[in-house]
Amino acid sequence: MSPYSISIRPFGVHAILVEWPQRVDEAILNDILLFIEHLQHKCLDTHNWEIVPSYNSITLIHREKPIDYNHYKQKIESWYKKGAKLKKRQRFLWRLPVCYDLEFGIDLQEVSEKLNKSIPEIIELHTNSQYTVYGIGFLPGFMYLGGLPSELEVPRRPEPRLKVQKGAVGLAGKQTGIYPQESPGGWNIIGNCTVTMFNPKNENPCFVNVGDRVQFYAIERAEYDLHKIESEVGIYQLQKSIIDA
């Protein structure tokens, strides 16, 4: 079972890049995740190999030693051809609370004018969709989310802000996402999420995995304050459910 033709190439002396056809496609992502599962359980020693998935590629990185590229190229081809007989890893839908109060949604008014939609319409569109996590990068715990309704596509701000708040929820082009920490950024900010997306104190510092889904739900200011306190003392209960897909 090898539905796609994959390309394999060296990426420096420690890493190998494996690429699927260049498009944003959940079927490709699923194939990638199955293959990673197979690599981690049957093929590679995960103490010495890191696997970084993103959209249509995975990068395999060896801890330190230069690797024998030709050896691994052949191996990867045959591993992929044999295909994964494993069960898929359990994937989750995470429901994340967002306060779209204008205090946080500092660009909501502007976005509303640009998209010619009322603020409640924007909130409804933003919370109605499930977004797929295609990658995690840029910042620790920053999710690349796919599946934004086309009605919410709005260009990046012409000048990036020097400081965007931790938890800020933004729109930019075909993307939406959460800033996991304070950072410079050029996205249009429409709200704030109280959930800590990245905590270096946890053994698994980011609860989300590539392939999971995210859905936002709107909360009032009072609820936001409550969640914030719950998060700080560590009793906030995340809402998650298992995806079958």
Place this chain on the structure above:
Amino acid sequence: MLKLLKSGYYTSVQDQGRFGFRHKGVPVSGAMDGLALSKANALLENDEDCAVLEITMTGPTIEFEENTFIVLTGAKMSTTLNNQPILNYKVHEIAVGDILSYGRLEKGFRSYLAVKGGFTTPVVLKSRSFSKSLTRLTYLPDKSVLPFEPCSFFTPKIEEIKIDSYFEETVLELAQGPEYDILNDHQLEKIFGTGFTVSNENNRMAYQMTEPISGHAVSMLTSATLPGTVQLTPAGKLIILMKDGQTTGGYPRILQLTDKAISILAQKKYGDKVSFKLVKG
């Protein structure tokens, strides 16, 4: 323990870096000049993952509050121990109250200070390397105190090594990157021509080159990047990612520096010249 009476321009704790968290967006971090790190730990017969101090451009003044042995590697910074000049790449015995001072930057840009047994600062995600948003500090302020296990007896197998002065080299060896094929003849000529100047945009995340080459209109999906990845922006800027660099990016990855070339570049500062030489990947 030691105390930084003055901390210097940008002094941080670094080790071999953080492995195993890149799929969550966590940069590798670790010593910018991996060669200098490994030499320092080797001379002290430390484990290779022991944490050291990375000292950038202007160094600290340090008071030792415990006996130990130290090795300095990397950049030469007119270092003195109790006002006597001391050599890099040599084991020095330290007694309580000794003062280590860094002076004028002579060669290179980043210097390393290792103590016997390594610094025992907190481990975050399996590494002691400072990293923004992960560790409490990203660099050490004045009066910082760093813990280590005292050591009064140590007979090094090798007391001193002569190193080839790699940090004076200017040729960076690199292999083709994943998107090397997007480059046209004109761009290739520029890249492997007369060379580049390190811009003032240089830090632990990335080094930008001052001279642009012609740009491109290639769009690609975000994919993994590594320390040493050379990105080409649409406007034609060359950005070389370093140890704190982001784990994914959307610019074409045209070239990939060797580990040695990363060490060489880590010793370069604003205005220094470098050139690129293609080697087999």
